[in-house]
Amino acid sequence: MTIQLSQDEILRRGLDAFAELGYDAASVRELGRRIGVNHNFINDRYGSKLDFWRTVVDYAIAELGHDDQPEPDDPALALSHRVHALFRTAAQRPQLYRLVWDEASRDTERLDYLFERYLRPAVDETLPTVKRAAPEGARIPVDLLYFVLTGAISGIVQEPLARRLGRTTSAGSSNDARTAVADALASYVLSGLNGEATQPRTLLP
Known part of the structure; x- marks a missing residue:
């Protein structure tokens, strides 16, 4: 008996596979095995592995939704x-961040796709808020700002390492646990952005 998978389930399983294996190691045959379809399925339905990867990324980012809450007037808030x-x-969708991190270490058309469609727009949207909240005279280079904001996310997505470093509560155990880890890391990052992040003094664009 053939089990009919929904589009959502196919793309979620695809995201899991790309996040765990990386693009190159996720062969079409291995993707089919992990999704639960035959090895011709990816090419037949999506055209190619790259097109499937793009579809997975678009789906995963769209699934994050958009924060509709109004931004506070106070810059720090x-x-x-x-x-x-x-x-x-990141705590709710760690697989997507694993995928982005993996792609960010390789100069490929996949990174171009992520950067032009998602990463650059996200940075451009965030910069005005950072500028308003930064201490007077602070100049934070955009590349460093990005890595300050996203680097600490390793504490969410690198759960096996976190346990080896002494974390006793798994961030994957419940929504509350994941949120608690996310909020703790965010607070550490904010303490730096709001306080001592004044060097090097390179102008923001």
Whole structure:
């Protein structure tokens, strides 16, 4: 008997596979095995592995939704709102962040796709809030700002390492546990952005 999979389930399983294996190791045959379809399925339905990867990424980002809450007028509160929302999003969808991190280490058309469609727009949307909240005279380079904001997300997505470093509560155990880890990491990042992040003094664009 053939089990009919929904489009959502196919793309979620595809995301899991790409996040765990990386693009190159996720062969069409292995993707089919993990999804639960025959090895011709990806090419027949999506055209190619790359087209399937794009569909998976678009689906995963769309599934995150959009924060419809109005941003606070106070600059510090607005920055806190954005950073906590970012970290909570990572806690709810760590596979997507694993995929992005993996792709960010390779100069490929897949990184171009992520950067042009999602990463650059997200940075452009966040920069005005950071500028408003930064201490007077602070100049934070955009690349460093990105890695400050996203680097600490490793504490969410690298759960096996976190346990080896002494974490006793698994971030994957419940929504409350994931949210608690996300909020703790966001608070550490905000303490740096709101306080000592004044060097190097390179102008923001």
